[in-house]
Amino acid sequence: MRLISETIPVPVIISRISDGKFLYVNEHACEIFGLSGDEFLRRRASELYANPYDRENFVNILNEKGHVSNLQVCMKKADNSLLWAALFSQPLTFRNEPCVLTVVYDLTERRQAEEEIRRLTEELENAKERVEKYLMFTLAGQEYGIPIVKIKEIIGIIPITPVPNMPDFIRGVANLRGRVIPIADIRRRLGLEAAESSERTCIIISEIESTTGKRTAGIIVDAVSEVLGIRGGDIESPPEIDGKTDLRFISGMAKIGKSIKILLDIGFLREEFFYK
Incomplete structure (x- = not known):
């Protein structure tokens, strides 16, 4: 009996039925529960269960069916940490006393993985229902969006000073209430035809995270439509x-009714506009 139980690479326990x-x-x-052999033998089976109901259920199943198969319970280790386990038990006579032999399969890692999957699935479902607000603007008749949390303000066209040796989509810099900020023409970066400014042309001032902290920049758009x-x-x-088409600065396509709104990734635009 001892040779068999020590060979089996899982916990084997014999307890008195009475x-x-x-x-x-x-x-x-002993290894799984963090107890020495002597410490184990001073305890009773009920002390290993995190929930007393599970012990009662175990006894009831054993009495009704004569065995226990794959009963999943939450147990306690010596340090009071929890152990999820599947119990398989059969009655036997041990030292001339009615006993039950129980094999314990540790399910803790599997349970944790299942819980993580459940949590991530729940987060995904919540994300699907979560509503995020976007500032919508137009370029060449198409609507685009940027998360409203990235927007500081919207201003009209202001004087822009060209900067030599910059990419053509960077118009230059502007003085925004005493602060010099870069201004980019998003039309040019998206490969759209150039257009004359109109009364509706404006600059979206955005605060963008960078490796050196938050940076403020402006992008020129044809018109702002709605939030x-x-x-x-x-x-x-x-x-x-x-x-081959570069889609890295597009974070997603929003289906609104029968139309599609293109959502832009300001984080990537930062790299494109200000670190070229």
């Missing part, structure tokens, strides 16, 4: 068109 007192445990049981709440579930990743 009072649950442990009469035998193998080394694997729109968009559900996470209505946003899809941009489709792969030809494998």
Whole structure:
């Protein structure tokens, strides 16, 4: 009996049916529960259960069916940390006393993985229902959006000073209430035809996180249209068109009714506009 139980790489426990007192445990049981053999043998089975109901349920199943198979319970280790386990038990006579032999399979890691999957699934479902507000603006008749939390303000066109040797989509810098900020023409970066400024042309001032802290920058757009709440579930990743089109600055495509709104990734635009 001892040779078999020590060979099996899982906890094996024998307890007396009458009072649950442990009469035998193998080394694997001691390792899993953090108890020495002597400490184990001074305890009763009920002391290992985190929930007393699970012990009662174990006894009831054993009495009704004559065995226990894959009963999943929460148990306690010596340090009071929890151990999820599957119990498999059979009655036997040990030292001339009615006893029950129980094999314990540790399910803790599996339970933790299942809980993590459940949590992530719940977060995903919540994200689908979560509504985030976007500032919508137009470029060449198409609507684009930027998360409203990234926007500091919207201003009209102000004087812009060109800076030599900059990419053509960077118009230059402007003085915003005593602060010099870069101004970029998003039309040019997206490869759209240039357009004359109109009364509706404006600059969106955005605060962008960078490796050196928050930076303020402006992007020129044709017109600002509205602030729109968009559900996470209505946003899809941009489709792969030809494998060559640069879509890195597009964070998603929002389905609003029968139309599509293109959502831009300000973080990537930061790299494009200000570190080229």
